[in-house]
Amino acid sequence: MSHTIDVAYVAELARLELSAGEKATFQKQLETIVQYVEKIGELDLAGIEPTLHGQSLVNVFREDVVVPSMDRERFLANAPERNGFEFKLPKIVEDA
Amino acid sequence: MDVSKITMVEAAEGLRTKAFSSVELTQAVLDAIEAKDGELNAYLSVDAAGALRQAGAADAARRSGQAGDLLGVPVAVKDLINVEGQPCTCASKMLEGYTSAYDATVSAKLRAAGAVFAGRTNMDEFAMGSSTEGSAFKVTRNPHDLTRVPGGSSGGSAAAVAGGEAIAALGTDTGGSIRQPASFCGCVGLKPSYGRVSRYGVTAYASSLDQVGPMTRTVEDAAVLLQALAGCDPRDGTTLNAPVPDYRAALRGGLKGLRIGLPKEYYIDGTDREVMACVRKAVDACAAAGAEIVEVSLPHTEYAIAVYYIVATAEASANLARFDGVRFGHRTAQPESVFALYAKSRAEGFGTEVKRRIILGTYVLSSGYYDAYYGRAQKVRTLVRRDYAEAFKQCDVMMTPVAPTPAYKIGEASDDPLKMYLGDIFTVPANLAGLCGISVPCGKTAAGLPVGLQVLGPAFGEGAILRAAYGVEQEVGA
Numbered sequence: 001m002s003h004t005i006d007v008a009y010v011a012e013l014a015r016l017e018l019s020a021g022e023k024a025t026f027q028k029q030l031e032t033i034v035q036y037v038e039k040i041g042e043l044d045l046a047g048i049e050p051t052l053h054g055q056s057l058v059n060v061f062r063e064d065v066v067v068p069s070m071d072r073e074r075f076l077a078n079a080p081e082r083n084g085f086e087f088k089l090p091k092i093v094e095d096a
Numbered sequence: 097m098d099v100s101k102i103t104m105v106e107a108a109e110g111l112r113t114k115a116f117s118s119v120e121l122t123q124a125v126l127d128a129i130e131a132k133d134g135e136l137n138a139y140l141s142v143d144a145a146g147a148l149r150q151a152g153a154a155d156a157a158r159r160s161g162q163a164g165d166l167l168g169v170p171v172a173v174k175d176l177i178n179v180e181g182q183p184c185t186c187a188s189k190m191l192e193g194y195t196s197a198y199d200a201t202v203s204a205k206l207r208a209a210g211a212v213f214a215g216r217t218n219m220d221e222f223a224m225g226s227s228t229e230g231s232a233f234k235v236t237r238n239p240h241d242l243t244r245v246p247g248g249s250s251g252g253s254a255a256a257v258a259g260g261e262a263i264a265a266l267g268t269d270t271g272g273s274i275r276q277p278a279s280f281c282g283c284v285g286l287k288p289s290y291g292r293v294s295r296y297g298v299t300a301y302a303s304s305l306d307q308v309g310p311m312t313r314t315v316e317d318a319a320v321l322l323q324a325l326a327g328c329d330p331r332d333g334t335t336l337n338a339p340v341p342d343y344r345a346a347l348r349g350g351l352k353g354l355r356i357g358l359p360k361e362y363y364i365d366g367t368d369r370e371v372m373a374c375v376r377k378a379v380d381a382c383a384a385a386g387a388e389i390v391e392v393s394l395p396h397t398e399y400a401i402a403v404y405y406i407v408a409t410a411e412a413s414a415n416l417a418r419f420d421g422v423r424f425g426h427r428t429a430q431p432e433s434v435f436a437l438y439a440k441s442r443a444e445g446f447g448t449e450v451k452r453r454i455i456l457g458t459y460v461l462s463s464g465y466y467d468a469y470y471g472r473a474q475k476v477r478t479l480v481r482r483d484y485a486e487a488f489k490q491c492d493v494m495m496t497p498v499a500p501t502p503a504y505k506i507g508e509a510s511d512d513p514l515k516m517y518l519g520d521i522f523t524v525p526a527n528l529a530g531l532c533g534i535s536v537p538c539g540k541t542a543a544g545l546p547v548g549l550q551v552l553g554p555a556f557g558e559g560a561i562l563r564a565a566y567g568v569e570q571e572v573g574a
Contacts, residue, residue: 005459007455010455010458010459010462011455011458012439013458013462014413014442014454014455014458015417015420015435015438015439015442016439016442016443016446016451016454016455017436017439017440017442017443018443018451018455019443022448022451026451026452026455029452029513029514030452030455030456030459032514033405033456033513033514033517034456034459036401036402036514037402037405037406037460037469037473038402039398039399039402040399040402040403040406040472040473040476041468041472043396043399043472043476043479045472045475045476048475048478048479049475049478050471050474050475050477050478051474051475051477051478051481051528052304052474053290053304053334053530054289054290054291054304054305054307054334054527054530055289055290055291055334055336055530055555057291057333057334057336060333060334060337062330070197070198074197074198075197075423075424077195077197078194078195078197078423078424078425079423079424080421080422080424080425080426080427081427087422087423089422089434089437090430090431090434090437092433092434
């Protein structure tokens with residue numbers, strides 16, 4: 001398997017802007033790390049079920065009852081910008 | 097009372113017999129923080145007024161007939177566990193200035209029991225690291241040698257407990273973040289089995305691995321604090337719906353007849369000689385006290401770090417997607433597009449290790465690589481679990497080193513990420529397999545650095561590891 005990682009592309013997927021310096025450093029470090037984790041490629045995993053969770057609980061249900069929710073003011077208090085009871089955001093629709 | 101040494105159990109006794117009040121006890125802890133934290137940097141924030149108010153309320157509750165192991169006892173909290181009205185920065189610029197809107201379930205439980213929230217402890221940013229050097233705000237120092245790291249990621253909690261600035265603390269453990277700093281600082285740290293303690297209100301790093309647990313001065317204190325934390329929570333569907341045993345009662349089982357497994361893959365060259373000598377001495381003491389020692393094998397140990405750094409970073413990349421500058425946390429100034437709002441807010445808010453793990457996690461989940469990395473890692477995780485299930489047929493607990501080295505120098509290992517990751521080899525498998533583990537002090541190096549012994553137990557075997565660790569503490573306790 002190739003160890004070349006397109007760090008710029010992955011950063012775009014992650015919605016994370018990286019400086020040129022970070023890209024270069026991560027490129028090298030991540031290729032080393034990925035080469036290391038490829039160790040798991042040597043095992044024969046035919047018929048092995050994946051472990052998805054720390055314990056194998058499935059379908060934990062609760063009664064569907066209405067309970068009071070928390071006061072929205074407490075959550076809006078941490079908003080970077082707000083407009084009354086709304087989160088205020090920069091314009092996201094591009095001009096036509 | 098001497099808050100630099102007092103245990104939770106002794107504090108509770110002092111409060112019960114009115115030797116001192118919670119206000120006096122809390123003030124003494126605040127004074128200790130004031131005196132020592134300029135040097136140790138264990139805390140990110142201290143809520144003196146709030147703590148004294150809670151202490152006053154605890155004293156009033158006691159006068160009106162309330163009682164309990166935690167009533168009026170100050171507890172330090174790692175800065176990623178929400179306590180309503182207090183900061184919760186996760187040691188990240190991303191959450192500088194954030195105020196918790198609600199209590200995590202563990203905080204609500206401690207609050208209901210009358211515990212006092214004195215302050216918030218330092219950590220590696222978003223719990224990603226093993227030295228607490230990843231904090232965006234300060235470098236915590238090891239109380240046994242100020243030139244060395246306290247371990248991490250719960251390094252602030254460990255340094256506070258061991259350095260006389262907290263009687264007990266909460267930490268979290270995703271790959272060793274309670275046990276390793278406990279070992280480096282010489283306190284007790286217990287990672288509960290996955291599902292034993294609620295994760296609700298605890299900032300998620302890797303959701304299938306994270307657990308909250310106690311960091312204390314004695315094994316008995318760990319049992320008392322775990323008792324208060326454990327149990328099913330309707331707000332965390334991964335918590336086990338089963339009764340919580342009496343952990344304090346479990347302590348007195350003794351070492352006689354206990355079957356202690358030594359996994360041969362953990363007793364390998366490469367571990368510091370003095371660390372290994374302390375561990376061996378503790379195991380020998382257990383044998384002399386009547387425990388039966390059996391060699392066991394965990395053949396997939398060598399794959400655990402690889403599996404961990406795939407699973408943990410994949411989950412982290414998804415969990416940290418919520419930090420986008422929209423509803424809370426850092427927002428970049430005047431973004432030119434919605435993409436820039438996300439990408440720049442995250443670039444400015446996150447530190448280097450967090451970025452590195454987000455990129456790695458995004459890569460292993462990306463189209464074309466998912467099956468080769470994440471998919472395979474989950475299957476190897478099954479093999480790691482099976483190894484433990486097989487081995488626990490031959491023994492009640494296992495004893496191993498916690499970390500391959502004692503505390504290292506500040507700045508020593510932090511520029512080689514893979515080397516740092518490999519230092520987690522003895523602690524990571526317990527998280528992958530959902531087991532419980534405890535670090536208990538078992539000696540010191542010639543230079544005076546603490547060494548911890550790790551006791552691992554099967555899932556929901558907290559009673560067994562507490563019993564064994566209590567025995568070790570009695571036999572070789574420093």
